[in-house]
Amino acid sequence: MEVKFYNAINDIGQPLWESICGTDYPFIRYEFLHALETAGKDSETGAACSRESGWQPHHAIVFKDSKPIAAAPLYLKYHSYGEYIFDWSWAEAYQRNSLNYFPKLLGAIPYSPVSGSRIAIADSEASHSEAIYHSLTQACIQECEQLQLSSFHFLYPTESVSNKLAKQQLLQRHSHQYHWFNKDKSGDAYNDFDAFLNEFKSRKRKDVKKERQWINSQDIKLQRFTGKDIDSALWETFFDFYQRTYAKRSGHGGYLPKAFFQRIAETMPEQILLVLAFQNGIPIAGALNLFSSDTLFGRYWGCNQEAEFLHFEACYYQGIEFCIERGLKKFDAGAQGEHKVQRGFKPVNTWSNHWIQHPEFRQAIGNFINHEAEQVKTNIATTTQWLPFNSR
Numbered sequence: 001m002e003v004k005f006y007n008a009i010n011d012i013g014q015p016l017w018e019s020i021c022g023t024d025y026p027f028i029r030y031e032f033l034h035a036l037e038t039a040g041k042d043s044e045t046g047a048a049c050s051r052e053s054g055w056q057p058h059h060a061i062v063f064k065d066s067k068p069i070a071a072a073p074l075y076l077k078y079h080s081y082g083e084y085i086f087d088w089s090w091a092e093a094y095q096r097n098s099l100n101y102f103p104k105l106l107g108a109i110p111y112s113p114v115s116g117s118r119i120a121i122a123d124s125e126a127s128h129s130e131a132i133y134h135s136l137t138q139a140c141i142q143e144c145e146q147l148q149l150s151s152f153h154f155l156y157p158t159e160s161v162s163n164k165l166a167k168q169q170l171l172q173r174h175s176h177q178y179h180w181f182n183k184d185k186s187g188d189a190y191n192d193f194d195a196f197l198n199e200f201k202s203r204k205r206k207d208v209k210k211e212r213q214w215i216n217s218q219d220i221k222l223q224r225f226t227g228k229d230i231d232s233a234l235w236e237t238f239f240d241f242y243q244r245t246y247a248k249r250s251g252h253g254g255y256l257p258k259a260f261f262q263r264i265a266e267t268m269p270e271q272i273l274l275v276l277a278f279q280n281g282i283p284i285a286g287a288l289n290l291f292s293s294d295t296l297f298g299r300y301w302g303c304n305q306e307a308e309f310l311h312f313e314a315c316y317y318q319g320i321e322f323c324i325e326r327g328l329k330k331f332d333a334g335a336q337g338e339h340k341v342q343r344g345f346k347p348v349n350t351w352s353n354h355w356i357q358h359p360e361f362r363q364a365i366g367n368f369i370n371h372e373a374e375q376v377k378t379n380i381a382t383t384t385q386w387l388p389f390n391s392r
Contacts, residue, residue: 001131002063003139005074009033009059012071016061020071021120023268026290026297027109028117031267033057033073036110040257048110048256054078055110056103060139062132069125070132072118074140076149077106082255084113084335085155085175085352090365094150099358105144105152111255113177113335114297115350118157130164137168137355144357154353162351170353171366174373176380178338178345180316180331182323185389190324193317196344204342204388211309212317218307220279222318227269235261238274238286241302254300261288275318277303277310287314289322296323298333316343342388347380 006012014030021028033049037057041047049055055075062070079102080087094101107118119136121129140152154165166172182189190196197205215222225234239258246254264272273289273296285303289296301315316333323331333340341347354369356362 001069001135003136004061004063005139005143006057006059006061008057009037009073012059012061016068017071020061020068020122021117024292025116026268026271026292027112027114028071028073028120029268029271032264035260035263035267036256039263040259043257043259045253045257048260049075051076051078053255054081058105058143060136062136062139064125064128068122069128070119070121070136072107072120072136073109075106075108075110076103076147078102082111083108083155085153085173087153090361093364094361099150099361101150103147103149105140105147105149107152107154108156112297112299113156114332115156115158115177117161118154119161130167133161133164133168137165137170141355144355150358151354151356153355156350156352159349159351162353165353170355171362171369173352173354173369174376175350175352176347176376177335177350178333178340178383179348180320180323180333180340180345182327182329182331189327189329192324193321196320196324199390200344200388201390208317208343211312214309215277215307215313218279220277220284220307220310220313222275222277222313224318224322225274225276226272230265230269230272230274232262234274234276235265237276237283238288238302241286241304242288242300243302244304245302256300273319273322275314277307277314279305279307285310285314287318289319291322291326291328294329296326296328296331298331312339312343316340316345320344338383338386341383341386344388346387347383349376349380 017030023029026032036049037047046052049057058074058076060072060074061068091101121132144152162172184190197208239261243253271290273291275287276283277285284305288300289298296319298315298319319331356365
């Protein structure tokens, strides 16, 4: 097998990429990654993924007998922003020892803490996955040595892929998120939101109903838009919310330029859900989601007016209702947020894998990861006890 690296997804081309990655999982769709690299490129803000932004594309294609059989979205990273698996302390330790941690090689979805495919394999080659992982990891090691990179990392792969990468001597790091599952105590999908709430303990059920009633009492109405129903005016409204919220939280605008949202609206509208909140007919908040054939992914939230419980309604309850209506199996509402647990989101393991070139740092980071795994295990056990459900 041979592995080639490419500095732009455009150099790979949509037919080749799509023949391996398909179109169901939105975050490795050619259209999504291409928009990150090209949308807004000539504007003042620039594209979201470039050398200037610190996300320099360096994608890998695995070939067997000149036939492309696997693909991995990879980036040369010059910082650790937009990753959500935090390694700033590792970088600081390198700096204290007069070593460079950046640049590093990263297999991840930019600005998106979503679990899923990080190494896509053509269906015809599924039985050769371990050989493919071996070839790819060895190529990444050689690339790190050649380019003098400190390390390479795969963030948020599925558990099965993470386990296979661990067999290739990549350190396996545990973390956790909170996901909602469309499965009642009998194992069937919910018929409606009330059926979901009926599994709650009485007091917890009343709390959620109170939150939703409070939104109604403020004359706030929520509406869900998908596909081509999201017109340019709605996109302008959402982008304003997105920018305002980032500015308030971090003092700068969002990582993604307006052109990115405009591009995916044109190229992959069938996988986009926009939730907007209106008060007296005027939009005041919005939440943007992407979805596959079985999972809803909550991504970006913004508002120009605060209202109690509005975030929970727009980002969680509307998404749950959408999953039930569409028959989706899972709702991945994003990173962090223990407040999700009392609203029916279960703590789940997430994974990452890491290869560290420096032997002493590799050992130290490995020890840190092992210790951290025990903390994650404890956190999951603790938060599981906070779930609002009656005994199942």
